[in-house]
Amino acid sequence: MTTNTLLALPVADLWHGFWHGEIGLWLLTVGVRIALLVIGALLTARLINWIARRVTRRIDAEYQESDQLVRSESAKHRQAVASVISWVSIAVLFVVVGVEITDALNVPVGSLVAPAAVLGAALGFGAQKLVQDLLAGFFIITERQYGFGDLVQLSMIGASEASEGTVEEVTLRVTKLRTGEGEVFTVPNGNIVQSLNMSKDWARAVVDIPVPASADLNRVNDVLHDVGEKAMEDARLSALLLDSPQLMGVESIELDTVNLRMVARTLPGKQFEVGRRLRIRIIAALTTAGIATADQAPTLGNLNPSSGAADQETGAGRTEHKQ
Numbered sequence: 001m002t003t004n005t006l007l008a009l010p011v012a013d014l015w016h017g018f019w020h021g022e023i024g025l026w027l028l029t030v031g032v033r034i035a036l037l038v039i040g041a042l043l044t045a046r047l048i049n050w051i052a053r054r055v056t057r058r059i060d061a062e063y064q065e066s067d068q069l070v071r072s073e074s075a076k077h078r079q080a081v082a083s084v085i086s087w088v089s090i091a092v093l094f095v096v097v098g099v100e101i102t103d104a105l106n107v108p109v110g111s112l113v114a115p116a117a118v119l120g121a122a123l124g125f126g127a128q129k130l131v132q133d134l135l136a137g138f139f140i141i142t143e144r145q146y147g148f149g150d151l152v153q154l155s156m157i158g159a160s161e162a163s164e165g166t167v168e169e170v171t172l173r174v175t176k177l178r179t180g181e182g183e184v185f186t187v188p189n190g191n192i193v194q195s196l197n198m199s200k201d202w203a204r205a206v207v208d209i210p211v212p213a214s215a216d217l218n219r220v221n222d223v224l225h226d227v228g229e230k231a232m233e234d235a236r237l238s239a240l241l242l243d244s245p246q247l248m249g250v251e252s253i254e255l256d257t258v259n260l261r262m263v264a265r266t267l268p269g270k271q272f273e274v275g276r277r278l279r280i281r282i283i284a285a286l287t288t289a290g291i292a293t294a295d296q297a298p299t300l301g302n303l304n305p306s307s308g309a310a311d312q313e314t315g316a317g318r319t320e321h322k323q
Contacts (some may be wrong), residue, residue, distance in 0.1 A: 016204045033104050034249040041097040045090045052086035076147025084141055087171055088158060116224075130173070132190035137172035140189060146197045147168070151269045152177065153196040154187055160197070163187055199269035202242055206271075206276050207264075215291055217258065227281050231264075234312060237277050240270045244307045246277060 059075050092255035139145075146167055148153045153164040154175070163185045165177030175192070177185040211220055230243035232238045252259045262282070266274045283301075 013156075027317035030104050034101055037097050037100050037104070041093055042183065046095055048086050048089050048093070051307050055082045076149055077141075079145050079148035080141050083169060084137075084172055085170060129188075129190060133188045136192060137170070138172075140175070140192075140195075141170065141172070145195050146175075146200070149199075149269075150197055151199040154192050155194040155197065156187060156191040157193055158191075162194075186206045198271070201268060203266050203268055203271035205245075205264045205266050205275040205278065207245075207262045207275055207282065209260045209286075211260065211283055211286070211291065213253075213256055213258050215258070217250070217260075219289065220260065220286070220291060221249075223285050223291065224260065224282065227285050228262065228264075228280070231278065233283065234277075237274065240266050240274050242266060 009184050053114055056079055059079050062075070114256065147169055147170065150167045151165075152167055153162045155162045163177055165179040165185060167175060167181075168178050168184065169176040171187060175187045176191060177187065179185065209224065212216075217305070224247045228247060232244050242265040248261040248263055250258055251261040264277065264278065
């Protein structure tokens with residue numbers, strides 16, 4: 001019993017001395033404050049992300065539950081703004097927490113002004129591309145050049161081909177596009193020199209119709225006008241159209257063909273679907289009217305009218321040879 005008591009007394013004294021010493025007092029005061037700041041910042045950042053995701057899901061739910069075929073421009077802009085606000089709020093939060101931690105550590109901020117200026121100048125040269133991306137992203141969002149769900153084509157510095165796809169995310173630094181094949185492009189906003197929005201407010205489907213130069217154009221025009229009128233009678237197609245398809249007339253004349261053009265104003269991003277459906281109707285109408293399009297290749301017999309006689313002569317020659 002005496003030995004155990006003698007061993008317990010030094011451990012208790014050491015424990016008591018540690019928490020009443022300089023290190024223990026620092027941990028109980030400054031350390032706890034820093035820990036609470038870090039934990040509070042992490043929890044607040046997760047809360048901000050949760051709120052941003054909930055706002056985004058709510059906007060998506062409003063679109064899914066409505067009878068709209070495309071997203072409104074305000075909905076696209078709200079989703080982009082929600083993403084940017086969450087990103088900026090988290091950045092500001094950690095800056096404030098960093099300042100509070102330096103204050104808790106009694107770091108003399110005034111003495112750091114000169115080193116901070118030198119460090120800021122050095123980082124300024126190195127991070128000027130980052131600043132360029134942030135400024136470009138700010139103007140993209142404030143000017144509403146494009147938003148979530150828009151079909152865009154982005155021309156970039158040093159790229160031979162433009163990136164085309166559907167906008168999945170817009171932040172102050174980058175824009176993420178998903179292509180028709182499912183690939184995702186991450187484009188820094190500072191690299192974008194031109195943005196082509198193919199789904200803003202409305203779009204236009206353009207259909208070029210090649211017909212033989214020998215075809216009766218008056219009859220072709222009547223058939224195509226009838227296609228445009230009947231397109232509005234189709235419930236599925238008329239829901240995508242803003243007005244009746246219009247025949248613009250002869251677009252170009254080539255050696256063997258004449259190209260006519262039909263255009264139609266559609267809902268944003270629906271011009272490709274409308275174009276495909278119009279082409280199906282146009283081919284069916286021209287085929288029914290007995291007008292061959294330029295894409296319908298003639299048969300071998302049509303290419304060589306004397307091929308039948310040649311075959312007969314060949315057959316006769318073979319018969320004589322057998323005899």
